Amino acid sequence: MIPIAHIENDFPTKFGIPRQSGRVGALKARIVFEPEYRNVDACRGLEEFSHIWLIWEFSEAKRTKWSPTVRPPRLGGNVRKGVFATRSPFRPNSIGLSCVKLEKVALDEPDSPVLYVEGADLMNGTPIFDIKPYIPYADCHPEATGSFTEYSKDHHLKVEFPQELLERIPGESREALIAVLADDPRPAYQNDPERSYGMPFGEKDIHFRVDGDILRVYNVTEFVKKQQESSADCGK
16 A cells, blocks of 8 residues: 555654544644645545544554564553454554544645644654545444443543743643643553653653652653654554
8 A cells, every 4th residue: 555645743753642543632733645646636525524534554563473462551561452452553454543633624735735633643754545534423333332441531640740841832732732641641551650751742852750640740851853763653
């Protein structure tokens, strides 16, 4: 398959990316089409839908061999589940599926059409294979059950972010950043209150610790991107 587009957002690395799409609705991103697919006719009528499906590649999770079981982070990293019973990025085919809110279809930019979306769980630069409209009567199932994922639905941290540090973050990104931190970006099996974490977000590196249900930000520095970190992968 050939990528038709890629995403542009504030996640230069996989750490901190929401575990599911829609978990942090304040997150904004741009979907930019590759030149050969940059045709406004291909998006004609898309603006009539509120949400879209993205089919994309876990481009940093490719393996030569696959395993029939994986260890979901939400279960502490010690319990194995069948790969097809999880959304782990380590799969026979490294394909991801996300439902995001479509904010607008921009037709007046140099690289138009550009899709502005909210709630994506993709890393900056992630290749996208296809885009389809979300259809409520067919795609929504309120009666569905979620097995071990039900715990994550209501798990949030209280974020303490000193004002002098918060002011180092661009104003339009603060709400999304706080929501990402509240969603607890740590692996579930890491619960040491003395451990320090660094989460890249935009051009900043957010340094924090977690004690119980409280996440405390203690520093914000400039983020220095490593050469090898260039495309997508997020832990499910």
